[in-house]
Amino acid sequence: MDNFFSKLAPSYTFEIFPPKGNKSTEGTYGVIDSLVSFNPDLISVTYGAGGSSRDNTVEIASGIQNRYHTCGVAHLTCVGTTREDIRAILDQLKANGVRNILALRGDLKDKSDLGDFHYASELIKFIKDNYGDDFDVFAACYPEKHPEAPSIEEDLRHLKEKCELGVKGLISQLFFDNDIFSRWRDKARAMGITQPIIAGVMPITSAAQIEKVVEMCGASVPERVRRFVNAYGHHQGAVKEAGIAYATEQIIDLLARDVEGIHLYTMNQADTVRRIDSGIRSVLYTKRYAVRADG
Template identity: 40%
Template sequence: MTASSASAAAPAPAPFQISFEFFPPKTDEMEATLWKSIQRLAPLTPHFVSVTYGAGGSTRERTHHTVHRILQETSLVPAAHLTCVAATREEIDAVADDYWNAGVRHVVALRGDIPGGDAPYFPTPGGYAYAAELVEGLRKRRDFEVSVAAYPEVHPEAKSPQEDLDNLKRKLDAGATRAITQFFFDNWAYLRFVDRARKAGITAPIVPGIMPVTNFTQTAKFAKVAGASVPSAFAKHFEGLEDDPETRKLVAASLVAEQVTQLAQAGVKEFHFYTLNRADLTYAICHLLGLRARTVQADRGTEAAS
């Protein structure tokens, strides 16, 4: 085969880099839904897929199980979440070692919230107090790639936007390689945040977190807790659709497509999708971005253009 024919046969590079977030399932039915979603989204060849991590023991075990299964049964690259909540440094280090020994090389390091979400956060005695310390500990222990969280509209507990930005810089200075934002619906909030971060000397990628809306009422509740604003024009599109899931899905696809298209026009090349373990909307949005599926072969890590 000549060099020119080999070049012609090679698939075109993807126009965007994407990643997906999943959460560990609580029931057999939810696990079946998750794995259908993973199988549906895997051919889009995401850069990585992250798996969330709770503070409770059973939740942690489900996370570990999901991460290990992704490693063993797919060609995807898992990024395991780790938090500072309800664990000592030794316990967190042991989890990190377990992931490393299993083949995980990417961790999403988060402070985390107290189970239940209502109590104020207090560092666990003998634990990593905040995400910056966790990042530093992980990087000293193993050569992990580490992602951290960022908040375009300010973390709900931050005293000021500047304090929040300073905290992000501490996490990146401690060794994190990228920031992934909380979901947002106001693109200007994200773009202004990135501009402020660059002026503050932050050069790491700040990947926008995108939430395809499957249930507007539920998403609005998530947004209130996370400190993400819901523009009135955005909310208006879902009025009267509480009992019409099919139309709601079409409206959501249109709105998210518009959001990511605007971000792409502004120069954004990476997107992180909060899938809520559902594939259809995320798959549709990725298709509209110009991403196309590849056929993933049975043996891990082998692909062919479809």
């Protein structure tokens, strides 16, 4: 099976969302047309609530794999799903040649939203027990701990349980402070978590977005970021410029810290990705050649 970790390090991956509900997939394919020109190692597709959104995840992940010959990763969650639902989706993905899954619990409004699986680990175990090595399974991790976890250590213990089920790699929640990420990664390694960890980066493109993101995932916002959002917040174009510059610098610094990969939360904004890509490309490739030369 195609395992991109064996080919390129550090890896360079993108995340997109599918169209909601019954909206056409053509706009999303327009975004993918641009994204593939930056040669990502994979493009992952988020998974939301509701039947048609979920069908769109399968459709778009399959399209990435088959139309663009780029590794497509389907996100899957435990929210409102039975074993049979998951089996039907996995069978469809397998038939379409999609061999990479990001297995998640999903965001909950209420615990009763969950179906047959209560934690991502149960979903991962189901995939492994029923499909063996047909799928490479990835899992999520949280450099500032998952909001519901009582402590980083407790969260890492559960992360290790996911890893021990045979997860290929970890994709991190977005963060803005690389020191926080480095300290957490050291703790994860000290606990025996050995899987490659792909660092999640989201460019800030508006003042409203940062409030929403912080509320959703609790990421710490460095003073420097707060300052540019406050200073330029009334002018979206200026916040976006500053956000692109910050994300570019953040990635260059992460690469210098020897991360195993960068995962860009693209928000389907191909132009933002183009700007960041042109800022990091020479550094990314310098790192890749250095890793190869080291053997």
